[in-house]
Amino acid sequence: MPYADVGGNVRIFYTDDGDGPPLLLVHGWGTDSHQWSWHIDALAARHRVIAADLRGHGYSSVPEQGNTPRLMAADLAVLLDRLGLPEVVAVGHSMGGQVVSILAVEHPDRVRALVTLDPGYGLTDGVAARFPEMIASLRGEHPHAAAEAIDEWCTNAATPTVIRRWHKRRLYGMAPHVLAEAFEAMFTGPEAIGTRPASDDYLARRRCPVLSIWADPERARWEAGLLKHPASRVVCWDGSSHRLHEERPAEFVHLLAGWLRTLRK
Template structure:
C-alpha cells in the first residue's frame, strides 16, 4: 500500500481504488481511528464507478506521528499536499466526525480543491452545554489513564443501534492511539483559540464554504442548525434519527446509496 511524503517529515498512508471521470471521493476518518473506518464502504463506492482515496491523517493509523501539530488545520493541509502528489485537482470530500471538520477546513482554505462536501455527524456545531464538559475531558486525556478517558468520551458515540463489532473495533483503535495525538486533536477541535467545533465559531467558519454540502446527522437539533447555514444550491441536510454517531457504519448501504444519488443530482 502506498505512502506519500507531504513535507516536514510527515508521510501519509493512503489507498487509491477504482476510477471514473468525475472528481475522486476523498474519505476522511474521525478522531482516534483511521482509514480502515471506510472498509464498510470502499468496495461499494468503487462498484458504483467512483475513484476512492482514503488516507490515514497525521498521528493516526499507519501515517507519521509528529510530536506537535496534530490538528485539523494541519491535517487539511496534509490532504491538500497529498492531492498534489496524486495529481488530483478536485475531490468530493467525505468526512466523519473530526473528519467532517477537516474536510470543511479543506473546503474553506482550498475552495478550488473541493467540488462538493459530505459531512457525517461532523465534529462541529457543539452547543455551550456540551462544550462545558470539554475541559474535564481534556484533563482526563492528559492524565495517567488517557486511553480510559478516550474510551469514556467515545461512549457517547454509540447507542442501541450500534453493533457490538463496531463498538469493539473503535475501542481497539482508540487504545492503539498515541495519547498526545488524542489530546492535541481534541483541543484543536474544540478549545483552542482558532477551534471551529463550538458555536458561534462554527457558524462563522462554516458559512465560508462555497461548495454544495450534504450533511447527515443523527441529532435533529444539530441537523436543523446546519440547515440554516447552507446557502449553496443543492446543499442538503438529512437526519437519521435513532442512529448513533457511527451512523454510516451502522447503515453502510444506505449511506452509499444516499451519497451516490446526491452526487448524481449535482452531475458529479
C-alpha cells in the first residue's frame, strides 16, 4: 500500500482503488481509513477512490504536535499534488467533515464537490460547554477511557455491536496526545470551526456543491441555511447515530451516486 511524503517529516498512508472521477475519503477523529471498508468496493466500481489516514491516525506519521484539522487539510492538498489530481469530490465523516470543508475553503480549486457525513461542526453552546472538561480528561491519567466515554455519544440502538467494538479498538490504538490535540483544535482552539458562530462564518465560504447527511434534524436545518450552491442538498437520517454511513452503507453509496449524477446534468 502506498505512502506519500507531504512535508514536515509527515508521511501519509493511503489506498488507491478503481478508475474514474476521483473521490477522496476522509475519516473521523480517533479512527482511520479502514472506516471506509464498508464502501470502497462499491464506490470503486465507478470512481478512483483515494482513502487516506490523516496525520496522527492509522498508518500515517504521528507528529508530536500539529495534529489539527487545518494541517490535515494541508496534507491532503499535497497528497493530491503527489497523485496528480487537480480536483476531487471530497467526502468526510465527523472530524473529516471539518477537514474536507477546510480543504474546500482554503483550496477551492481542488474540490469539485463536497460530501459531509454527520460532520464535526455546528455544535451549540450547550454542547460546547462540556468540551473543556472533555479535553482535560483526554490530557489526564486515562486518556483512552476518556476517549471511549466521548465515543459513546457517537452510537445508539441503531449501531451494530461490531461497529462499536471496531471503533473502541482503534481509539485504544491512538496516541493520547493526538486525541487531545485534534479534539481541542476542532472545538476550542483559536482557529476552531466546530462550534457556532465560528462554524457559520467559515462554512459560508464554501462555494462548491455540498451534500450533507445528518443524524440530527436541528443541525441539518441549520446547515441548509449556509449552503450557497444551488446543487447543494441536506439530508437527515433521523434515528441513525453518528456512525450513520457505517450503519447504512448501501444507502449511503446509493445516495452519493444519485447526487453525483445530478452534478453532471
